[in-house]
Amino acid sequence: MHPEAADLNRIIEQANPAVMELLSERGRNIYFPKRGILSQSAEAKGKKINATIGTALEDDGSPLCLSTIASKVSLPPAQIFPYAPSYGDPALRAEWKKLLPVKNPTLAGKPVSLPVVTIALTHGLSMLGYLFADEKTTIIMPDLYWENYDLVFSNAYGASFAQFPTFANGGFNVDGFVAAVKKSASKKKVILLNFPNNPSGYSPTHDEAKKIVTIVNEAAAAGDSIVLILDDAYFGLAFDDTVYPESLFSLTADLHERVLAVKVDGPTKEDYVWGFRVGFVTFGVKGGSDALYGALADKLAGAIRGNVSNAPMISQSLILQSLQSPDYAAQKQEKFNTLKKRCTLVKKVLAEHPEYKDCFEQLPFNSGYFMCIKLRSADSEKVRQRLLTQYSTGVIAFAGIIRVAFSATPTGKIEELFDNIYRACKDVG
Ligand SMILES: Cc1ncc(COP(=O)(O)O)c(C=O)c1O
Known part of the structure; x- marks a missing residue:
């Protein structure tokens, strides 16, 4: 083991032995190389001649860049072209952290880590796989999940899934959870929850959120060590007053010494910048110290450095500018209203067409980008094919279920969309 990894492990073990138990072999071995090129570059910063860094500079010290690119973006070149640190742009990390309790008031005053920047949420999830998952890991999650978890956790790290039916009695299946x-026989548990959920568009109610937290707390109290990964990709898009409007991170970041809550979030869906590729990973554990959070950030940044080096500077700079803009909140509200209106309209259309129940039932939905319908008898793939060929309509088919992205459907076409699905179901029987 590299001495820098051993140093980090010592810090983690001293601060919280349960967190040490949660790390995979890969997680134990990773470290951020502070004593190599990076530290020599850092020491040379501000010197009269700095011949350390692997970028190219003009004779005046500004980034050497092509104006075919620079002329298209109004940010200064220094915020576009250089590398960002593997941990992410410090100003963006600080701003995202500052906003966490604004968006999640219950989090106020709870010590959590400084977020580390990843290349959007997929990469954040993958890096958590790196730190915490291996062939011996079984990840507990609902059976309605973002299919890319297969590649991220199973293909890449060999983890398997223990799934439970997402819904029972018209809501989140607390008993199944x-x-x-x-x-799960293992004392080390990895739990992965995604709300608002892809594909169902469901978020827990206040009561369900409390029950989920109680279940996690009781498992920890009984001796389990738990990594609770919260995939908050669609955070903030709660369209219904019954929904617990905060991240479950608010209720779990200081739940128990043996519960390491990890919030994976970012502007991808929250701020509608899908192709920017910026996300954040934030840790919270009861009694979490700066030393523990620093060591975890070092391990995460080490995994990032060895994987993609760092996230794009231009995206981080643009997002920071947006977060700090006085117009940000109002513009975000406007886009929220658009999606909420569509979600409400979907509910209205379904309520106005009781005949649809002959062919399909809606699954519970109240948030996010999607909703799902469960087909009564028709084969979902056949319905999807029929929709494409006969009705010029695209949806996603899973086993027995169709996912509808109302986020991407113009408001004026929602009624037609469901009419088409109904007809296609009738057509294929
Ligand atoms: C539940 C969920 N998590 C994560 C992601 C990935 O987000 P990103 O584009 O930021 O990698 C998605 C994208 O569809 C998603 O639906």
């Missing part, structure tokens, strides 16, 4: 947690 508790049963899955109890069934």
Whole structure:
């Protein structure tokens, strides 16, 4: 083991032995190389001649760049072209952290880590796989999940999934969740929850959120060590007053010494910048110290450095500018209203067409970008094909379920969309 990895492990072990138990072999071995090129570059910063860094500079010290690119972006070249640190732009990390309790008031005063920047949420999830998952890991999660988890956790790190039915009695399947947690024999548990959920568009109610947290707390109290990964990709898009409007991170960041809550979030869906590729990973654990959070950030940044080096500077700079703009909140509200209006219209259309129940039932939805319908008898793939060929309509088919992205459907076409699905179901029987 590299001495820098051993140093980090010592810090983590001293601060919280349960967190040490949670790390995979890869997670134990990773470190951020502070004593190599990076530290020599840092020491040379501000010197009269600095011949350390692997970028190119003009004779006046500004980034050497092509005006075919620079002329298209109004940011100064220094905010576009250089590398960002592997941990992310410090100003952006600080701003994102500052906003966490604004968006999640219950988080106020709870010590959490400084977020580390990743190349959007997929990469954040993958890096958590790096730190915490291996062939021995079983990840507990609902059976309606973002299919890319297969590649991120199973293909890449060999983890398997223990799934429970997402819904029961018209809401989140709290009993199924508790049963899955109890069934898992391992003392080390990885739990992955994604709300608002892709594909269902469901977020827990206040009561369900409390129950989920209680289940996690009871498992920890009984001796389990838990990494609770919260995929908050669609955070903030709660369209219904029954929904617990904060991230579950608010309720779990200081839940128990043996619960390491990890918030994975970012502007991808929250701020509608899908192709920018910026995300954040934030840790929270009861009694979490700066030393512990620093060591975890070092490990995460080390994994990032060895994987993609760092996230794009131009995207981080643009996002920071947006977060600090006086118009940000109002513009965000406007886009929220657009999506909420569509979600409300979907509910209205379904309520106005009881005949649809002959062919499909809606699954619970109240948030995010999507909703799902469960087909009564028709084959979902056949319905999807029929929709494409006969009705010029695209949807996503899973086993027995169709996912509808109302986020991407013009408001004026929502009624037609469901009419088409109904007809296609009738056509294929
Ligand atoms: C649940 C969920 N998590 C994560 C992601 C990935 O987000 P990003 O584009 O930021 O990598 C998606 C994207 O569809 C998603 O639906």
